[in-house]
Amino acid sequence: MAKTARREPTPNESIVLFNEVDGLCPLCNKSLMRSKNKAKVKIFEAAHIYPLNPTNEEIELLKNEERLTLDVNDLDNFIALCRECHKVFDHPRTVEEYRLLYNIKKNIISRNMTKEKFHEYPMEYEIREVLLKLIGETNETNLTKLQLEAHKLDDKANESLTNFTKRKIRNDITDYYLFIKEEFKQLDKEHPKSFAKIASQVRSFFTQIDSIEESQEKIYEIVTEWLSKKTQNTSKTACEIITSFFVQNCEVFDVNS
Known part of the structure; x- marks a missing residue:
């Protein structure tokens, strides 16, 4: 099966992801920005909630789990994490952590829908x-x-x-x-x-x-x-x-x- 190419969020989408979690990593509460030479530096990554190119083990692991979108590169499947938590979340992936981020993002999407009203x-x-x-x-x-x-x-x-x-x-x-x-x-x-x-x-x-x-x-x-x-x-x-x-x-x- 051909691999899906990773789509990097645009600068504006990165701002959206940052604001969705109030500038804090949703897993460890670390600030996702730091100051350097009087400038703000981004120290977060856009993590795929459902994996971009899941392994056979991950497909089996998540086969009964709900997904926020079928398009893995849709912004609804991204969440801002600090680099350390992103690495831990991906390796190895667990059902518990997947459900945690799924629910966090689901609440964010619901909140965004209501604010649009x-x-x-x-x-x-x-x-x-x-x-x-x-x-x-x-x-x-x-x-x-x-x-x-x-x-x-x-x-x-x-x-x-x-x-x-x-x-x-x-x-x-x-x-x-x-x-x-x-x-x-x-x-x-x-x-x-x-x-x-x-x-x-x-x-x-x-x-x-x-x-x-x-x-x-x-x-x-x-x-x-x-x-x-x-x-x-x-x-x-x-x-x-x-x-x-x-x-x-x-x-x-x-x-x-």
Whole structure:
């Protein structure tokens, strides 16, 4: 069988691979750049997740494993590794390490797909006013805790939502739901129907992401990041609280039948 020629990623593709792993080797967490003479020097390699020209032993080893793409030179089959980890990963190849990199890259691909949706779904600028209120004006004396939940979080959450995140969402709903609801009511007085538009935008974005991503944990993170990017808000905590509000208000996560 003729060997497949190796395709080296272009400079732009190398930047993509570097950014996908946040500049750190996903196996050892070593920085993939180093400084030399006041310049940044690349010290990573583009590793094939599924081998470029697998040996008979590797074909047998990976015969039951899923692949990200049938084209071994597709960027979806590359991942940035430091040189040492690349060598260890290739020789000898193991199922465990293959599955590890496969899952890392699969999550990266999924994340990239969802981020591509960010620009398609606008967000009313007025929501910044609510976020700024959360950051600057909330304290224990002006919060009224929610005693009864219209829809219990347990009715919406599935096993993909960690207990830690579920507890955080529940606490955010209890502490902030009524405060945020009142702020949206005030916002509607200044900008009529603002809340209806914002809620519709959140629901539309959730519906789109829900069709791509199965994990509620990741959906929660994606909606939070989308809110942060769209409102240019630097407070992740405030955006998490707003996401929790929309979980309670039924724009995010569906009540299980």
